[in-house]
Amino acid sequence: MDPGDGATAMTADPARSLSEGTVAVIGGGIAGAAASAALRLRGLPVLWIAPPREDRPRAGESLAAAARPLLETLGAGRILDRPVHRRMETSFSNWGTRALLERSAMALPGGLGTAIDRNAFEKDLLGLALDSGATRLPTSVHTACRTDSGWWLRTIDGGTLTAGLLVDATGRSSLIGRRMTVMRRQDRMIAAVAFLRQRSSDIDPTRTTLIEAVPDGWWYASLLADGCLAVNHYTDPDLLPRGLGRDQEAWGRLIADTCYISKWIDTGGFEIAQAPDLASAGSTWLDRAAGPDWIAVGDAAAAFDPLSAHGMTTALWTAINAAEAVSRSLAGDTAALDAYADRVADGVARFRAEQTAIYRRERRFARHPFWTRRNTPAHHAQPEPIRSTEGRQTELTR
Numbered sequence: 001m002d003p004g005d006g007a008t009a010m011t012a013d014p015a016r017s018l019s020e021g022t023v024a025v026i027g028g029g030i031a032g033a034a035a036s037a038a039l040r041l042r043g044l045p046v047l048w049i050a051p052p053r054e055d056r057p058r059a060g061e062s063l064a065a066a067a068r069p070l071l072e073t074l075g076a077g078r079i080l081d082r083p084v085h086r087r088m089e090t091s092f093s094n095w096g097t098r099a100l101l102e103r104s105a106m107a108l109p110g111g112l113g114t115a116i117d118r119n120a121f122e123k124d125l126l127g128l129a130l131d132s133g134a135t136r137l138p139t140s141v142h143t144a145c146r147t148d149s150g151w152w153l154r155t156i157d158g159g160t161l162t163a164g165l166l167v168d169a170t171g172r173s174s175l176i177g178r179r180m181t182v183m184r185r186q187d188r189m190i191a192a193v194a195f196l197r198q199r200s201s202d203i204d205p206t207r208t209t210l211i212e213a214v215p216d217g218w219w220y221a222s223l224l225a226d227g228c229l230a231v232n233h234y235t236d237p238d239l240l241p242r243g244l245g246r247d248q249e250a251w252g253r254l255i256a257d258t259c260y261i262s263k264w265i266d267t268g269g270f271e272i273a274q275a276p277d278l279a280s281a282g283s284t285w286l287d288r289a290a291g292p293d294w295i296a297v298g299d300a301a302a303a304f305d306p307l308s309a310h311g312m313t314t315a316l317w318t319a320i321n322a323a324e325a326v327s328r329s330l331a332g333d334t335a336a337l338d339a340y341a342d343r344v345a346d347g348v349a350r351f352r353a354e355q356t357a358i359y360r361r362e363r364r365f366a367r368h369p370f371w372t373r374r375n376t377p378a379h380h381a382q383p384e385p386i387r388s389t390e391g392r393q394t395e396l397t398r
Helices: 029-041 067-073 077-081 118-131 248-256 260-267 311-330 336-360 369-373
Strands: 023-026 046-049 090-094 101-104 135-137 141-147 150-155 160-163 165-168 183-185 190-198 209-214 217-223 229-235 277-280 284-286 294-296
Touching: 023 029, 023 150, 023 160, 029 046, 029 118, 029 165, 029 311, 046 160, 067 077, 067 311, 077 118, 150 165, 165 311, 190 248, 209 260, 217 260, 229 260, 248 260, 284 336, 294 311, 311 336
Parallel strands: 023 046, 023 165, 046 135, 090 209, 165 294
Antiparallel strands: 090 101, 141 150, 150 160, 183 284, 190 229, 190 277, 209 217, 217 229
């Protein structure tokens, strides 16, 4: 049970020292829960510091087929078989051509993946971590100071802790990682996210997923198991209508400018009832995803363009591999954390090459800013570091 929903959880006592070998995992979400569970599978004591979950709609509905074996590694393979999730049998794309192209799960090894209920998925992973024996501290870290003996942490409620090794699962803020190494940003892409309901249940909407390229970016829509249509628009901040997050009519006009997305909404009888939520969706990564006494997982290590559909899978993969690296490191393998950082860096390099190839396939809008920015030599060069003042401040001392 989520401590935020009434379960018992420990509190941070002043100057509390964790027992030797205890690993502190900072941050909630998929990466934090998976890392906590994976560490417990290796017999390590875990303190998981994460705020209570907010039960709200959130982006990230397509889970790649590669995630299933990772979940099985955690002993959680069956959670995707719950009726709240939908195994994807077909998908359609309008990319690089005027035609609408169809893909079938039967033609792909492992299939197309799963359209998940993100809230249910995260709640199941949280339960997995707690059932594994991880101790949950339902708060957030305010300050992290590096000392000669490890880390000194202060939580937002005033408690203090000391720990020898930290797992940074704080998402794009990368609370620890961006203070220990360079974080780079490929672009500033933003997502406008909405969940649409049908006006009437008389219409049986198509159970599929659709991607559509447009002059100012691209769209993604997927029918979830509960009949809700997830609709996401990806573009650059300067290309969005001003105040879109508060302007339902502007959101409706953007949707109307699409070809296939708007037709699906209209024929399925879906209602555009409110303005979208906005969220960062750009590609960022750490130069090194680990150091002698810390390791980053999920978006804190590398956050990829949603077009890759690997965000949640990467969270699982990094969590599992980080747990292995931590276990080996604590057992005396001095190269384990560096080896993990090398594997993450290799993954980033592969992602960037794949991202370049995919965006180059769309030539219809080559003169439009969104596409021009992604097909210039400057875009493919080593990105500039993100300034430390752009993220959450963390004190680090040696």
